[in-house]
Amino acid sequence: MSHDMRFIEVKNVCKWYNSTNGIVHTLDDISFSVARGEFVSIIGPSGCGKSTLIKLIGDLLEPSAGSIVVDGMTTEEARLKKMFSFVFQNPMLLPWRRVIDNVRLPLEILKREARDPADLLHMVGLSGFENSYPKELSGGMQQRVVLARALTFNPQILLMDEPFAGVDEFNRDALNIELLRIWSETGVTVIFITHSISEAVFLSDKVILLSSRPAKIKDILEINFLPRPRGKSLKESALFQETVKCLREKLE
């Protein structure tokens, strides 16, 4: 199916805002496609409009020009079909709900049973914390809860906006490995925003490099040459470090 290769198709998307200082262009003629089940990272200088782009894909914003097609549908149709699940940098866990009830929240809203919240907590390594409150967990653990919550309703596309930016490096590496394991287990398509080059290389099949505002696509790099499954040792390999270096040069 051509739909599988062009599962998400972003075509000539532009986004501008009216502000007090006139029109602000954030995205300029962005085009790329994402295959079903692919792990794609978007990287670029801060404030370049990466978050805007991911919100356009998830139908939280509308493009000023251009179009986005998801599995042959508009982004709105895809959102109404509950295809998207967002993970933000801020965990947005509800402090008055126990961990398990936070994971259950999407199911309550969608009024449907999909995956068992307790199983998902087990999958992210948080068995035994079902009845804790979010404030009793560390930042890294909170992001694991968020990951479990994002997966409860079996979304097809995980839209992650710098999800681990607030987590220390040690926990971030562990979370990345966990994320890859969950990705390969669920077959979900991931679009992942980060400003860490090595994180992008480590996780992705494909990295999209954006320029500073107004963001254009600088380059799209396929990194399927790095073997999977990827583990800690990959980061020590020369190939990995060479790739990171190459990306850094392209970004500068």
Place this chain on the structure above:
Amino acid sequence: MFTGKTRVNMIVVPALTFVSLLVLWELTTVIFKINRIILPSPSEIAVAFANNYPLLLKETGITMAESVLGFLLGSLSAYLLAVTFVHSRTVQQAVYPYAVALKSTPLIAIAPLLVLWFGNGMLSKIVMSALVAFFPVLVNSVSGLTSIDPEAFDLMKSLSASKWQVLTKIRIPSSLPYLFSSLKVASSLAVVGAVIGEFTGSIEGIGHLINTSSYYLETPLMFAAIVMISLGGVLFFALMAHLERKIVFWEEPR
């Protein structure tokens, strides 16, 4: 949180201040032979209390009942109005300026009007109480219902949540810390409102008792009445603070 010793000190130290002040007060009235109509001694107040406690309890009960009913009426309608504001900008634009204007009116000024409209029974005091309790709850509830992380709305929108779901799952729980800090303020104000209402025109209640004892120069009874209604107010506030700790358990009290 506190060691046993600090906890004991938190009770013992203020109690010692209280006892020393009473002793000082008693001595002052005796040494300087102060007229009991101007300032009765603590022992005279205690006697007045002992002689009149059924009356004091009854009148305090009436005033507290007015306060609690007014508080419930005022805070409930304020919260419902706040929820309406959040869902209709038009209603907010139409009503909010007048709510603020009415807030700036000294409500004591309209007390005689309330007595005229609602009689000199309990109803006029309940309305007065409700009016003074209304504004802090309205203002805080509006900020509580609206100061929500934009990403929470993004999350809800990506799930295509209804307005009702956003209200019940996000807005109302997020507003509770704000609501309870205003309920503590409103509980004290409600008592003030009821007493002011009673001063203006009444046949019963602690405000009425204070007025009549002032008329008959029974200052010790007046003091006893003041002590009673202070206790009532403190208890009401403490109840709200307790509910706040139980219900808004996820947040440090403000």
